[in-house]
Amino acid sequence: MPDQRSGCPINLSVELLGDRWSLVILRDVMFGARRTYGALLNQSDEGISTNLLADRLKKLVAAGMLTATGDPDHKQKNVYSLTEKAITLVPVFAHLGAWGRRWLPATPQYSIRAQLLEEGGPEMWERFMDDLRVEHLGKTSRRLGPTVAEELQAAFDAMAR
C-alpha cells in the first residue's frame, strides 16, 4: 500500500478491508471469540490457508485493527485483541450481516447471530461494543449478566445442535 487511490472514506475503507479475508478474520475474532492463530486457522469455517492467515494478521496489526500480545502460559502463542478502531466496526458488521441475510443465500444457522444483532438494534450494538472493550481492551465492566457475545454464541451453538 504505497499511496492511496483517493481520500474518499469509502475508498480508504475498501483499500484496507476490501479483500476476501480481512473482514472474515475480524468477524471470527469479534463474534467467534477466536484469539490465536491456531484457533483462527482450525476453526475457520471458510478454510483460510496458513500463509494468508499469517499475512492478514500481520497487516491487520500493522493497520491498528488488532494487537498481538504473548500468552504467559505458552511462549509461542500470540493472543490477538481487537483495538477500538476494530470495535467501532460493529455497526458495519451488523448492517452488512443484515443485508447478507436478506439478499444472499445465508443458512439459518449462520444467520442467527446476524438476526439477533439486527433485532437488537443500535442499543444492542453499543452493549456489544462495551463487552468487547472489556474483553479486548481490559476495560472494567459496569454491567451484570451474560455478555452480548455470550448471548450470540449461545444462540449460534443452539442452532448448531
Added chain:
Amino acid sequence: MPDQRSGCPINLSVELLGDRWSLVILRDVMFGARRTYGALLNQSDEGISTNLLADRLKKLVAAGMLTATGDPDHKQKNVYSLTEKAITLVPVFAHLGAWGRRWLPATPQYSIRAQLLEEGGPEMWERFMDDLRVEHLGKTSRRLGPTVAEELQAAFDAMAR
C-alpha cells in the same frame, strides 16, 4: 464463484463485494450519479481501468445489483440503474463512510458527504433510499424539494470549489 465458502451472511457479502472495486463502483452510481460506462471510467477518482470496469459491471449486473438499459438517444450507451438490492446497501455505506472518516486519512472534500449522511442518521438514509428508488427504479416521488442526492452533491461541489 462456483460454490460458496460458507453460508455466513458476512462471508457471502465479502465474497460478493470484497474486492477493490465493486463497492467503489456502486458508490459512484449511488452518490456520484454516474450511470454509464464512460462516466464511471472518466470521472473515476480512483482511476479504474477499462477491463476491470467492464468486468465489474458485468458481475454486478449478474449479481442483481445493477440493471443495464439502453439509452434511447444513443444506441451504444448503456444506462446502469441500482436495484433494490443495491439500494438497501445505503446504511452499510453510511456506517462504512463514517468509520473511514473517523479512522482513516480521509480528505475534507471527500468526507463531506459521509459527514452529512452520518449526521442525518437513519431518517436521512431512508429519504435517500426513497430518492434512489425514484431515480433508479422509476418509482413516483411523494416528496418535494431537493433530493438527498442533490444535497450531498451540492455539499461536495461546494467543497471542491
Added chain:
DNA sequence: TCCAACTACTTGCAAAATCGCACTGGTTTA
C-alpha cells in the same frame, strides 16, 4: 530424558486476478 505432538509460522509453486495500455468496431457529430 527423549520424543511425539503442538504452536506459529515460512517457503515454493501453480493458478487466478489485477494492472496499464493499445486497440477494435460501431455510432454520433461537425
Added chain:
DNA sequence: TAAACCAGTGCGATTTTGCAAGTAGTTGGA
C-alpha cells in the same frame, strides 16, 4: 466524410490467492 465518442476486448507484466510441504521453537507424557 472525417473526427470524436462509446463500450468494450486483447495482451503481457505484475500481484494475489490457494494449496501443500517444510521449519523451528515449545510443551507434555513415558
